[in-house]
Amino acid sequence: MALLNQTADGAMGAAPPTAEQIADERSGERASWWQTAPLVVVLLLFFGLPMLVVLAVSFFDFSRTEIIPAFILDNYIDLFRSEVTLRLYLSSLKFAAIVWAVTLVLGFNIAYFLVFHVRSLLWQIGLFLVCTVPFLTSNIIRMISWIPFLGRNGIFNQALEGAGITSQPLEFLLFSDFAVIVAYVHLFTLFMVVPIFNSMARIDKSLLEAARDAGAGRFRTVAEIVLPLSKTGIALGSIFVVTLVMGDSFVVRTMSGGQSASVVSALQNEVAALQYPPAAASAVIMVIIVTLMVAGILRLVDVRKELAR
Amino acid sequence: MTRKASETANKLNRRRLLKGAAAGGAVVATEAITGFPTVWAQNIKDITLVQAGGSYAVIKEIGEQASKDLGFKLTMQAITDDVQLNRTLTQPQTIDINNIDSTKMPYLVGKGVLAPIPVSKYKQWADTVPLFTKNAYPDGRQASSQGLSPAKAMFYEGADAKKLATKPTDFLTFIPTIYNADTLGIRPDLVGGRDKVTTWKDLLDPKFKGKTALVDYAPVGVIDVAMALEARGDFKYGDKGNMTKDEIDKTIKIMIDLKKGGHFRSFWSTFDQSVNLMASGEVVIQSMWSPAVTAVRSRGIDCYYVPLKEGYRGWFVGVAPMAHLSGLKLDCAYEYMNWYNSGWQGGFIAKQGYYSAVPSTARKFLTPEEWDYWYDGKPAAVDIKDPYGTLMEKKGTSRDGGAIWDRMGNIACWNTVMDEDRYLTRRWNEFVSS
Numbered sequence: 145m146a147l148l149n150q151t152a153d154g155a156m157g158a159a160p161p162t163a164e165q166i167a168d169e170r171s172g173e174r175a176s177w178w179q180t181a182p183l184v185v186v187l188l189l190f191f192g193l194p195m196l197v198v199l200a201v202s203f204f205d206f207s208r209t210e211i212i213p214a215f216i217l218d219n220y221i222d223l224f225r226s227e228v229t230l231r232l233y234l235s236s237l238k239f240a241a242i243v244w245a246v247t248l249v250l251g252f253n254i255a256y257f258l259v260f261h262v263r264s265l266l267w268q269i270g271l272f273l274v275c276t277v278p279f280l281t282s283n284i285i286r287m288i289s290w291i292p293f294l295g296r297n298g299i300f301n302q303a304l305e306g307a308g309i310t311s312q313p314l315e316f317l318l319f320s321d322f323a324v325i326v327a328y329v330h331l332f333t334l335f336m337v338v339p340i341f342n343s344m345a346r347i348d349k350s351l352l353e354a355a356r357d358a359g360a361g362r363f364r365t366v367a368e369i370v371l372p373l374s375k376t377g378i379a380l381g382s383i384f385v386v387t388l389v390m391g392d393s394f395v396v397r398t399m400s401g402g403q404s405a406s407v408v409s410a411l412q413n414e415v416a417a418l419q420y421p422p423a424a425a426s427a428v429i430m431v432i433i434v435t436l437m438v439a440g441i442l443r444l445v446d447v448r449k450e451l452a453r
Numbered sequence: 454m455t456r457k458a459s460e461t462a463n464k465l466n467r468r469r470l471l472k473g474a475a476a477g478g479a480v481v482a483t484e485a486i487t488g489f490p491t492v493w494a495q496n497i498k499d500i501t502l503v504q505a506g507g508s509y510a511v512i513k514e515i516g517e518q519a520s521k522d523l524g525f526k527l528t529m530q531a532i533t534d535d536v537q538l539n540r541t542l543t544q545p546q547t548i549d550i551n552n553i554d555s556t557k558m559p560y561l562v563g564k565g566v567l568a569p570i571p572v573s574k575y576k577q578w579a580d581t582v583p584l585f586t587k588n589a590y591p592d593g594r595q596a597s598s599q600g601l602s603p604a605k606a607m608f609y610e611g612a613d614a615k616k617l618a619t620k621p622t623d624f625l626t627f628i629p630t631i632y633n634a635d636t637l638g639i640r641p642d643l644v645g646g647r648d649k650v651t652t653w654k655d656l657l658d659p660k661f662k663g664k665t666a667l668v669d670y671a672p673v674g675v676i677d678v679a680m681a682l683e684a685r686g687d688f689k690y691g692d693k694g695n696m697t698k699d700e701i702d703k704t705i706k707i708m709i710d711l712k713k714g715g716h717f718r719s720f721w722s723t724f725d726q727s728v729n730l731m732a733s734g735e736v737v738i739q740s741m742w743s744p745a746v747t748a749v750r751s752r753g754i755d756c757y758y759v760p761l762k763e764g765y766r767g768w769f770v771g772v773a774p775m776a777h778l779s780g781l782k783l784d785c786a787y788e789y790m791n792w793y794n795s796g797w798q799g800g801f802i803a804k805q806g807y808y809s810a811v812p813s814t815a816r817k818f819l820t821p822e823e824w825d826y827w828y829d830g831k832p833a834a835v836d837i838k839d840p841y842g843t844l845m846e847k848k849g850t851s852r853d854g855g856a857i858w859d860r861m862g863n864i865a866c867w868n869t870v871m872d873e874d875r876y877l878t879r880r881w882n883e884f885v886s887s
Contacts, residue, residue, distance in 0.1 A: 228882055231887075295735055401721070403885075405885045410885075417875070
């Protein structure tokens with residue numbers, strides 16, 4: 145961060161730069177390259193290289209047990225010709241959109257409450273930790289615990305019937321899109337809460353006081369001060385939630401009882417049948433689409449600028 | 454139960470020792486009863502063989518008993534099917550003994566990863582049930598040839614192991630170990646009684662709408678539906694276990710319509726899911742594995758593996774040495790193959806509900822009451838326990854479907870890999886996403 149500021153200062157210097165300054169700047173630049181080197185190496189080795197392999201395999205031919213090095217476009221052609229692909233993406237995007245909206249509303253409100261309503265720092269930290277408690281158990285357990293709750297003879301249905309609200313068990317509660325969304329929201333809301341909490345906590349409280357002094361009501365304050373200043377957190381949270389939902393197969397498979405599929409669950413079926421090249425093609429397309437989505441979010445909010453603030 | 458079995462073995466040993474008035478170590482005694490070990494070498498205790506395969510067959514206790522009887526060490530690795538196939542093909546040297554599901558043979562043949570087994574090397578071949586040696590039932594009838602039957606999966610054409618034969622030859626792909634007959638599981642209390650479901654077509658009966666489930670695995674799920682469609686008279690398949698593209702299309706189309714109409718409650722992909730679906734009453738009729746039925750029953754909930762008039766879906770697995778073995782290690786591998794069906798393993802897995810390829814040896818490791826219950830389908834004369842001593846069935850109950858050949862003698866189709874499996878996977882994905 146300091147480096148960034150330094151170079152920024154250097155660039156802003158009004159006088160034309162002397163030769164010495166230029167040399168300084170260059171060595172600073174070189175130093176920052178060295179500083180990023182370890183991360184670059186790790187990313188290249190463990191992300192770049194495998195991605196290249198996947199890309200290469202996506203053009204290969206295959207038989208029942210072998211992948212045959214070749215350069216064919218069939219895997220992509222099959223993918224784009226099949227209406228299943230479109231349906232899978234629509235279904236995954238639908239889940240991503242709904243879950244994003246719900247977790248955003250929840251996440252924003254929870255973070256708002258923690259930052260602006262809880263005055264004592266101790267309570268703030270305490271309540272924040274309470275939010276993370278579910279994360280002490282595994283994802284799978286948190287998700288599966290919904291099954292006995294929502295089932296036909298589950299606790300919720302029994303309670304409804306016991307209270308005389310319904311006379312028949314509600315079937316749509318489990319093994320349905322509804323169940324999938326419930327599980328996603330439960331699993332991913334925290335990913336929204338944490339970054340929003342983080343950016344809200346940086347908001348100078350005197351800004352809010354100034355707004356109130358200037359006669360702004362609560363909603364105007366939220367809309368014109370809190371919301372714009374939490375943009376970074378919202379963007380980061382959205383990236384987490386959207387990529388997690390798009391990349392999921394397990395939740396969709398379990399909570400829909402296999403009734404719904406996601407892009408990744410279809411890809412898994414292909415891997416299980418040893419059909420690596422089409423699975424690789426599908427993965428490549430998936431990476432491109434998710435990257436575009438993330439790029440779109442980052443375009444709306446310059447996360448780097450906001451973080452360096 | 455494990456303990457009990459070895460106690461009886463010990464008793465026998467003691468008796469034999471007393472009879473012969475022979476003083477000797479435990480090793481001599483073991484040899485007296487099982488004939489093992491037969492491989493003797495100075496460094497045999499340094500040998501370790503790794504057996505990999507599904508958790509239903511690759512069981513720690515079996516490895517421990519084999520290590521004890523044979524003098525070298527067996528390491529059991531329970532892994533999932535796709536991991537196993539991957540490792541077998543890409544890292545064959547990490548496995549010594551492969552526990553093979555018959556449906557994996559089309560993937561493995563001609564790859565040079567498995568060692569063919571000459572029949573002459575396998576001592577229990579003569580005592581093996583004719584289902585595997587002749588593709589026939591004990592009464593002489595030919596067994597079903599739909600799907601991947603024993604004749605189609607168990608033999609190589611020649612010593613080069615390049616191609617699968619379609620009839621018995623002198624080179625085995627694997628030594629058959631365990632097998633069973635699969636059918637549908639039902640909740641008798643929720644369908645109105647055990648006798649209310651008698652045919653495969655009940656799987657598609659509208660009265661079970663929203664209360665049926667299928668396994669989320671194309672090659673098995675599609676056969677279960679095909680059995681039902683054939684029973685309902687929709688159409689007749691040439692070979693349900695090896696459908697044509699056209700047959701796949703017709704079947705999947707009906708399945709998609711059923712799914713859209715809300716006929717299926719769920720598609721399960723793990724054992725536990727199938728147990729929970731049934732136990733919670735979400736589902737009253739579904740594809741199921743036999744131990745899952747037992748698991749539901751052990752919770753005190755009635756679940757029935759219902760014998761259906763069109764017959765069962767059969768499956769079998771076996772063990773094979775890997776091609777990279779040589780010298781003493783290969784000798785030990787053969788030794789282990791011969792040990793495998795010499796009785797102890799057969800007795801152990803019988804109590805899990807599976808049959809042994811050599812029932813006559815397994816019988817020695819079962820009490821007469823256990824034999825009557827598991828193999829003869831007679832009402833249990835005593836409480837029936839699983840290999841770990843947990844109560845499975847109360848005295849007086851009998852096994853669903855009856856005796857071994859009432860069940861295994863009525864196979865309609867074998868578990869399979871179709872020639873069109875690539876197409877099937879694609880259509881199955883379409884079905885699941887529809």
